[in-house]
Amino acid sequence: MKDEKLLPAARETLERHLKAHGLRRTPERFALLEKVFSTGEHFYVDVLCEAMELEGYHVSRSTAYATMQLFLEAGLVRRHQFGNQPAQYERTLPGNSKSHLHLVCTICGRVREVRDSVQAAELCNRRYAGFKAESCAMYIYGICGRCQRQKNKTNRTQS
Numbered sequence: 001m002k003d004e005k006l007l008p009a010a011r012e013t014l015e016r017h018l019k020a021h022g023l024r025r026t027p028e029r030f031a032l033l034e035k036v037f038s039t040g041e042h043f044y045v046d047v048l049c050e051a052m053e054l055e056g057y058h059v060s061r062s063t064a065y066a067t068m069q070l071f072l073e074a075g076l077v078r079r080h081q082f083g084n085q086p087a088q089y090e091r092t093l094p095g096n097s098k099s100h101l102h103l104v105c106t107i108c109g110r111v112r113e114v115r116d117s118v119q120a121a122e123l124c125n126r127r128y129a130g131f132k133a134e135s136c137a138m139y140i141y142g143i144c145g146r147c148q149r150q151k152n153k154t155n156r157t158q159s
Contacts, residue, residue, distance in 0.1 A: 007037045009093055010076055017074035028059050032067045036077060042088040042111050082139060085109050092135075102137060105144035107151075112144070 014033055018025055035052055036043070049064050059067075068089060071077040077089045082104045088111065101114040124136030143151070 010037050014074055028063050029067050031057055036091050042090045044086055044088055102139045104139055104141050105147055106141050107143055107147040110144050
């Protein structure tokens with residue numbers, strides 16, 4: 001699904017979820033949804049709140065975290081825990097989940113996605129007794145190119 005079609009589909013998914021669970025349609029929930037679906041990157045909830053604040057829209061941290069939990073339950077975001085970092089989230093839609101790898105730098109914490117990975121797809125498509133996989137994400141920890149260059153530069157200057 002193309003990016004411009006993601007937000008309307010996400011709004012529809014959220015509307016259905018709220019109605020099915022008897023929850024209110026608050027402006028904060030829809031503002032957060034719009035912000036989440038305007039980025040294709042992984043994000044921290046605190047950074048999301050700061051970005052909204054810079055745009056002149058205040059959402060409390062507790063509201064943002066509660067809304068992320070709601071989005072998780074609705075299938076609108078995925079939560080990732082990379083090493084000992086705070087949780088990061090990424091947008092998704094039910095039935096539109098692509099398996100992918102996450103390359104996580106153990107020095108700077110930067111995360112890069114590798115889409116359409118054969119390995120991730122194989123794991124996700126594998127049959128598991130009493131379990132139907134919907135999506136798969138793998139984490140590979142190492143050192144990114146930028147940190148490798150910095151490390152090599154530091155080693156050369158110390159020699």
